[in-house]
Amino acid sequence: MSTDTWNPTQYDKFQREREQPFYDLVAMIQPSAGMRTVDLGCGTGKLTRQLHERLQARETLGLDRSARMLSEQDGTALPPGLTFRNETVEAFLERDGAYDLIFSNAVYHWIEDHPALLARLAMKLAPGGQLAFQVPAMQGDPSHLVADALSGEEPFASALGNWRRANTVLTADEYSRHLYRLGFAAPRACLMIYPHVLTNRDAVVEWVKGTLLAEYEKRMAPDLFARFVEEYRARLLPRFEDTRPFFYPFKRVLCWGQRA
Numbered sequence: 242m243s244t245d246t247w248n249p250t251q252y253d254k255f256q257r258e259r260e261q262p263f264y265d266l267v268a269m270i271q272p273s274a275g276m277r278t279v280d281l282g283c284g285t286g287k288l289t290r291q292l293h294e295r296l297q298a299r300e301t302l303g304l305d306r307s308a309r310m311l312s313e314q315d316g317t318a319l320p321p322g323l324t325f326r327n328e329t330v331e332a333f334l335e336r337d338g339a340y341d342l343i344f345s346n347a348v349y350h351w352i353e354d355h356p357a358l359l360a361r362l363a364m365k366l367a368p369g370g371q372l373a374f375q376v377p378a379m380q381g382d383p384s385h386l387v388a389d390a391l392s393g394e395e396p397f398a399s400a401l402g403n404w405r406r407a408n409t410v411l412t413a414d415e416y417s418r419h420l421y422r423l424g425f426a427a428p429r430a431c432l433m434i435y436p437h438v439l440t441n442r443d444a445v446v447e448w449v450k451g452t453l454l455a456e457y458e459k460r461m462a463p464d465l466f467a468r469f470v471e472e473y474r475a476r477l478l479p480r481f482e483d484t485r486p487f488f489y490p491f492k493r494v495l496c497w498g499q500r501a
Contacts, residue, residue, distance in 0.1 A: 258491070261435060262347070262433065265375075266344075266346060266374070269497035270296070270373050271371060272295075274297075275299040277299060277342075278293070278296060278344060279302045279303075279304065279333070279342070279343055280304065280346070281330050281345040281348055281349075282330065282346065282347065282348025283305045283311075283325065284310050285310050285311070285314070286303050286311060286313060286314045287313070289325070292344060296342070298322060299322055300322045301322060302324055303325045303326070304325075304326050304327075304333055305325075305327065306329045307327075308327045311325050311327055330345075330348065330352060341369070341371065342370065343370070343372050343373075347376060347377060347493075349374055349376050349409070350376045350410050351456070353407050353409050355419070356419050359420065366500050368500065371498065371500075372420070372498050373497045374495075375493050375494065375495045375496070376493065377410070377491070378412075378432060378494050380410055383477060383481070384445055384449050384453070387473055387477045387480070388406070388453060388454065388457065390476075391469065391472060392404070392457065393405065396465065397457075397461070400461050401460050410494065411494075413494050416430045417429070420498040424501060426499070426501055430495070432493075433493050433495055434493075435490070435493065436489075437491050438486045438487070439487045439489050441483075441485050442482070442484070443474070443478060444489075445481065448489070450470070454469075454473070457469060
């Protein structure tokens with residue numbers, strides 16, 4: 242079973258918390274006139290519009306694998322030069338084209354083998370082109386560890402076809418080394434911890450339902466996924482302090498580099 246389970250309403254429940262890394266990443270970019278830009282994993286496209294307008298780009302293409310997420314742009318008037326396409330990062334990498342900026346706000350963690358991914362992305366840049374991306378670095382957090390453990394137990398393991406979420410994210414220093422080897426003379430990479438103050442610890446489950454758990458949802462029947470979420474909730478919440486409000490430190494790695 243594989244369906245488009247990305248829900249823009251669920252995703253936007255924590256809109257403010259999800260948007261701040263975007264602004265911090267945009268601040269790392271060196272704007273230039275007439276940029277040709279692509280936003281990989283653009284989601285609903287709301288922030289892609291801001292990227293296009295802030296950079297005053299000649300052309301910005303927003304790509305996302307979820308047609309449901311992109312449907313937010315249906316029937317809306319787009320500024321000149323901005324377009325959207327329902328497409329995966331992998332399909333993008335197979336096409337020709339040189340870009341002045343390849344931007345991505347939290348999508349590469351779904352793709353395995355980041356050294357190979359970075360090498361392929363670098364080949365899509367024009368001379369002087371920039372690569373800017375951020376990925377969540379929560380693989381060691383209980384919110385991810387509990388889902389990993391649960392996916393290996395029945396009846397979920399069989400329903401998932403023994404699929405397990407891969408740990409793809411590198412450390413900030415590993416990203417900087419890889420970028421330097423690929424010809425980015427002065428790459429910047431940093432670990433940022435974003436303080437999310439949620440109503441209570443149960444809100445963490447609502448947070449991950451908009452991202453992490455969507456990958457499990459598309460691989461299960463609805464009734465079994467509901468059971469998965471309830472078991473996940475029962476195991477996860479006792480691992481967090483029961484405070485109101487609940488402080489949820491969310492880690493992300495932000496990277497930027499410019500090729501010679």
